[in-house]
Amino acid sequence: MYNERIKRAELQSRIITATQAAALFRDQMVVASSGFTKAGDSKAVLKALAARAQEDPLQITLLTGASLGHGTDGILTTAHVLKKRMPFQVDPILRQSINDGEVLFIDQHLGESAELIHEKVIPKVDIAVIEALMLEEDGSIVPTTSVGNSPAFAAAADKIIVEINMSVPVSLHGIHDIFMAGNWPNRQIIPVTDAGTRIGSHAIKIDPEKIAGIVLTETTDSPAQINERDDKTRAIAGHLLTFFEREIRLGRLTHRLRPLQSGIGKVANAVMEGFIDGNFHDLTMYSEVMQDSTFSLIDAGKLLLGSASSITVSEACYHRVFNNFEKYKPHIVLRPQDISNAAEVIRRLGVISINTAIECDIYGNVNSTHIGGTHMMNGIGGSNDFARNAYLSIFVTQSSSKAGAISHIVPMASHIDNTEHDVDIIVTENGLADLRGLAPRERAKLIIANCAHASYRDELNDYFSNACKTGGHTPHRLQEALSWHTRFKDNGTMLRTVPL
Amino acid sequence: MYNERIKRAELQSRIITATQAAALFRDQMVVASSGFTKAGDSKAVLKALAARAQEDPLQITLLTGASLGHGTDGILTTAHVLKKRMPFQVDPILRQSINDGEVLFIDQHLGESAELIHEKVIPKVDIAVIEALMLEEDGSIVPTTSVGNSPAFAAAADKIIVEINMSVPVSLHGIHDIFMAGNWPNRQIIPVTDAGTRIGSHAIKIDPEKIAGIVLTETTDSPAQINERDDKTRAIAGHLLTFFEREIRLGRLTHRLRPLQSGIGKVANAVMEGFIDGNFHDLTMYSEVMQDSTFSLIDAGKLLLGSASSITVSEACYHRVFNNFEKYKPHIVLRPQDISNAAEVIRRLGVISINTAIECDIYGNVNSTHIGGTHMMNGIGGSNDFARNAYLSIFVTQSSSKAGAISHIVPMASHIDNTEHDVDIIVTENGLADLRGLAPRERAKLIIANCAHASYRDELNDYFSNACKTGGHTPHRLQEALSWHTRFKDNGTMLRTVPL
Numbered sequence A, B: 001m002y003n004e005r006i007k008r009a010e011l012q013s014r015i016i017t018a019t020q021a022a023a024l025f026r027d028q029m030v031v032a033s034s035g036f037t038k039a040g041d042s043k044a045v046l047k048a049l050a051a052r053a054q055e056d057p058l059q060i061t062l063l064t065g066a067s068l069g070h071g072t073d074g075i076l077t078t079a080h081v082l083k084k085r086m087p088f089q090v091d092p093i094l095r096q097s098i099n100d101g102e103v104l105f106i107d108q109h110l111g112e113s114a115e116l117i118h119e120k121v122i123p124k125v126d127i128a129v130i131e132a133l134m135l136e137e138d139g140s141i142v143p144t145t146s147v148g149n150s151p152a153f154a155a156a157a158d159k160i161i162v163e164i165n166m167s168v169p170v171s172l173h174g175i176h177d178i179f180m181a182g183n184w185p186n187r188q189i190i191p192v193t194d195a196g197t198r199i200g201s202h203a204i205k206i207d208p209e210k211i212a213g214i215v216l217t218e219t220t221d222s223p224a225q226i227n228e229r230d231d232k233t234r235a236i237a238g239h240l241l242t243f244f245e246r247e248i249r250l251g252r253l254t255h256r257l258r259p260l261q262s263g264i265g266k267v268a269n270a271v272m273e274g275f276i277d278g279n280f281h282d283l284t285m286y287s288e289v290m291q292d293s294t295f296s297l298i299d300a301g302k303l304l305l306g307s308a309s310s311i312t313v314s315e316a317c318y319h320r321v322f323n324n325f326e327k328y329k330p331h332i333v334l335r336p337q338d339i340s341n342a343a344e345v346i347r348r349l350g351v352i353s354i355n356t357a358i359e360c361d362i363y364g365n366v367n368s369t370h371i372g373g374t375h376m377m378n379g380i381g382g383s384n385d386f387a388r389n390a391y392l393s394i395f396v397t398q399s400s401s402k403a404g405a406i407s408h409i410v411p412m413a414s415h416i417d418n419t420e421h422d423v424d425i426i427v428t429e430n431g432l433a434d435l436r437g438l439a440p441r442e443r444a445k446l447i448i449a450n451c452a453h454a455s456y457r458d459e460l461n462d463y464f465s466n467a468c469k470t471g472g473h474t475p476h477r478l479q480e481a482l483s484w485h486t487r488f489k490d491n492g493t494m495l496r497t498v499p500l
């Protein structure tokens, strides 16, 4: 059985248990793991490491592609294994520890971490744990449902532990496109000129001597949560589709649009699903993650090609796709995240990027990471890799939430990840603001009128007109600029409470 | 005389005066002009337009490469000609109007404006005014001391007015490298793999029928201000050179360093001059602007190649360079600003970028544009084109200024142009903070200890430790976060005044 997945016969003797693998780690090591938006992550070894730490405490720096599934980050946190963590996470237990200052988190552009490793800017990787579909005759690693940073980790690590996941169908063989640009002064062009261009090989070349152990697993990826489309996400998708139709009428886009990127979250997925009913055709995606909507669009004959660094889908979609993989395979490429998120390629392809904001301010600055300016949610992820270089950089958010207590359009963003220079379009269920070619004062009027919730609109207008009295290119009243956030903290609502 | 500079004979009859040229403009036109960091700008036509407007009022949208010289932006502002202005400026009179909300300013990444024009995201250019060294037989335009956005302007404009500047030596012929990547779906790779790679032609190809007039000028560029090195800039340069030596010892850099970018301002120039005395050799520059230091480094045999979009030097340097241009020519390439500032190339070359901050906060966010969070200084320029994609992104600033009344290290930046994700190193005359691989709480301690001025250090430490009590990945006390700026506005100093 497993022999078919370990084509290099001499490696078959390196099979060990997850517990044995966990014994290879030492305190203060730098550990890297595969895994990107919960896909293709370590299912066994990191958990065994947490179990071991209960009796034999140790602390590590953990690098990944992006988020891990199966609560692994939480389990590692509870076992006090994590000293430092980068570049992204979505785990509620880990998040709490980060915000308590216990785990040091480095929130990095997902497109950049591989380069920092190659350039030895972040510490040397001691052990890499990489989930694999199989090992080839030359020992190279065929990844599973994500590529993430695995090529960089495998190249940098002293030792590699491979987790062969027997549950992933071997029909995935061939969907990966592994390319490394190399380092200065020999850093190469990334010759992707179309969402589907293949530029590398199907597997990660390694020195097989580095393989310190092979662990067999059969746990599938954590399924993506399904968020039913609701009135708000439907309205946001509607505004965006109307906007695209207008751009087509103006001759700036065609019904093919441009290669699409859509971030995590229910809104982005709803927008993508919206394309099924529209007049759009021959679409392509150049994105980070393929979600359920990617496969719905392939089924509908609308999407020609999806390129990303992972496949993260619901349980139902997982079965549909992987039980019929030959159907989807010609439409899919999985790339390392420094290629899926490469500035060079995103700009060359003129990507249309759609990401979710935690909050936007009236001048178009976007907070993607910090609740109330202080508390980390997930991380910047690839949002700025795309927003910074996209042809069209779109941010979506609800206008308000928590029964109206939170306005997602605020006078001043309490933290800024995507600056006014990188945000073209803001959309809420109320409407869309096209900020291109507008000065800050013009943007403020448009964002307040089109995007803000009715119950906050007057106060935003008051803020803006008072701020204009003190002048400036970007008028603000600094003493009030963050008062909505402090009010929420004190009163549980950003709404101005009636004075006694 | 001028015939030698107008090689296409039929165009010689199109010579007109600046006043005649000014009559070609209409109210509400979109006008584009050559000019980048005051080099290669329109010397005659825009001024004649301002003069005309005194009697015959009109308003235009004005696009340039970057800043104009000779007070032209101020003269246009005073004549009420400017309705909208993009993407950069440095003029005190225009700045005032922008901050008064009279002129609408769009502060854009300098590397992006050409693409916005090609993609028709910003309005169609009616007339482009382009300073030229000469016109070739096919009508193509050879630029002078800058390229800027001129290729994009010439391609987009309905009409072109050429200013042939007779004062610029014809020996500049051949230093330009004009390349346009084209638009999606045919956007090309930008195949620059070394600071000196030439990928285009020496002149801007145009349809000669677009030339509506040729104006002869002989005014030289506005000279760059010379800022004498002082103790502070010397100290900043010293910290940086020590840092580079350390990186070399650690094996991350060699004495060739990487291609260097250095922004405008006295500190950046002082750092570059510092390389003359160091052990560095075979240096290259991949930058926006070549300043005096570029030529000092060529003279010293330290710099092999300088690539930029303009040459902006002091009067003395101007004469030295242009009277001996054959000596410098092999070491120089002038490119369009969407190539000098291309994400793709900056990342491929692994540029070391050095830019000046208005202020930095304790977590490493940088304000490059807004005094007190509201008032525009110059614009983001190319700072984030470089910082976002550089191998090493360095920001320099004094720790304090105005006799200690302003701290340039603040609890929270009052505006953010370069986010914590894009800032690797902060340097003041006090010291250097290497933020790579550090979480926000680690960064805060380092920035306060190494970079802040002694008279602000205790208060910054107090702020940080109080903020840590309320927790978060990035601890802040929002009600105090911007109080230093409001204090400066109210009291003329950020120093805590002694309570009565």
Ligand SMILES: CC(C)(COP(=O)(O)OP(=O)(O)OC[C@H]1O[C@@H](n2cnc3c(N)ncnc32)[C@H](O)[C@@H]1OP(=O)(O)O)[C@@H](O)C(=O)NCCC(=O)NCCS
Pocket (backbone or CB within 6 Å): A262, A263, A264, A265, A266, A267, A288, A289, A355, A356, A357, A358, A359, A368, A369, A371, A372, A377, A378, A379, A380, A381, A382, A383, A401, A402, A406, A407, A408, A488
């Ligand atoms: C921004 C992001 C968190 C939004 O995701 P989402 O699923 O739409 O999140 P929500 O709108 O439900 O907000 C998350 C929580 O923060 C809360 N919140 C949001 N803004 C808040 C504010 N200003 N004050 C207080 N709480 C706030 C919400 O109420 C919600 O709380 P809950 O979980 O208790 O209900 C997510 O898209 C993200 O992490 N983005 C960054 C990474 C990225 O963009 N990657 C793109 C490429 S994959």
Ligand SMILES: CC(C)(COP(=O)(O)OP(=O)(O)OC[C@H]1O[C@@H](n2cnc3c(N)ncnc32)[C@H](O)[C@@H]1OP(=O)(O)O)[C@@H](O)C(=O)NCCC(=O)NCCS
Pocket (backbone or CB within 6 Å): B262, B263, B264, B265, B266, B267, B288, B289, B355, B356, B357, B358, B359, B368, B369, B371, B372, B377, B378, B379, B380, B381, B382, B383, B401, B402, B406, B407, B408, B488
């Ligand atoms: C940031 C930048 C303005 C600094 O330039 P500089 O010449 O070193 O500027 P200074 O430090 O002298 O500061 C400019 C003025 O603002 C004032 N200032 C700076 N910070 C201030 C603050 N927080 N509050 C009030 N005033 C402040 C200074 O005191 C000075 O005032 P003065 O002219 O009355 O003396 C300049 O580098 C820039 O425009 N950068 C953005 C563009 C860029 O980086 N391009 C890079 C590629 S070329």
